[in-house]
Amino acid sequence: MKLTDRLLKIASLVDNGKRIADIGTDHGYIPVYLLNQNKIQYAILGDVNKGPLENARKEVTRNKLQDKVDLRLGSGIEVLKENEVDEIIIAGMGGMLINNLLKANEKVAHTTEKLILQPMQAPEELRMFLYQNGYKILDEHLVREEHRLYEIIVCKYEGLEPQEIDPIYYEIGLKLIENNDPLLNDFIENKIRINQNVLKKLEGKEGQGIEDKRATLNKKIDALNDLLNK
Template sequence: MVLKGRIKFIANMIPECTILSDIGTDHAYIPIYSVKNQICKKAIACDIGEGPVAVANRNIKRHGMEDRVVTRIGSGFKPISEEELDVCVIAGMGGILITEILQEDINKAKKANKLILQPMNCIELVREWLYLNGFEITDEGLINEGFRIYNVIVAQWTGKIAKKELVYYYIGEKLIEKKDPLLKKYINRRIDLMDRVLKQMSAMKDQDSSLISDQRNIRNEISALLERINK
């Protein structure tokens, strides 16, 4: 199986493990790829919908992986037993939904050896949730696919609660530490997006001056961070 773009990038950030659980698997591409490439010994492909699970089962059969990749229907961590918790992928969902899944079964999230998270939006909410609930972000990466740049986070529970400067919820510290090649491009896009949002907010008749001020402060902090990186 050949993966491309965002999906391949996510798979390549998965550490070697015994059991990989893919929550919201859709087509089961990541579980199949991970088993075939000896990233994991066994994989569990979970999804809340019968349709995606049926598609996953067809793909698993086509690749002859029935004995090593299993599918389960259920929400979040619920289809996964505590004994099976090893590396868990939650990708391709909104950031708010990802935090809800983590919060709903936080004890299982804590017991996972690694969480691989790829939110489609609201990355700042995911980072904040992780830090405030005792998770450490051990790695991050950026991948450009089409017109978008996506964040992938690797995290694990340590029990150490951290409160970061606001700017580091928006721009991951690991991205800065490793000097991710897409970091400057990503920051510039975030600034451009915030400028457009601020312009729209300022043009509204019923303005929330406090919210506009908060957004402008965050935008300026991100801009200042970019200046420090460029030095």
């Protein structure tokens, strides 16, 4: 089985010999790949929809892994009990949805050794939630797949006091900067372009709300340029 670059990067962040849960598993590609590589002991594959879970069942059966897999229909990490798994993957969902899934079963979220999160939208909302709800961000990665850059956040709950950080670091993860991620400059430049395009659409428009938005965008662009020039 050949994984896409995004899924392969997520799989590479799972520690050897662990029990994992793949939430929103779809076809179950990541756990099936990891089991075939003998990298993990066991996997729980969860999905809220019957169709994707049936796809995962077929993939598991095709690879003769039924004795190492448990398939569960249900919402997010509510399908899990405490200490059933060591690491949890939640990938391919929006940042706000991931926040809600973590809140929905805090006993599991708070006792898991590691969470590997890959938001498709609103990663800044996810980072803000993690910083303000006792989680420690252990690592972050960027991965390019086709024409898009994806963010992966590795974290765990440590009961930390809520942290207030410069808002720019909700958008550009501190670990990406610390690690000097190879794709970091491309990522920042893309963020600058997006904000400049929004700013351009405001040209010729007036009003206090427009001026406030323009000021916010200019401030963000300046902060992004500062990161780029460090």
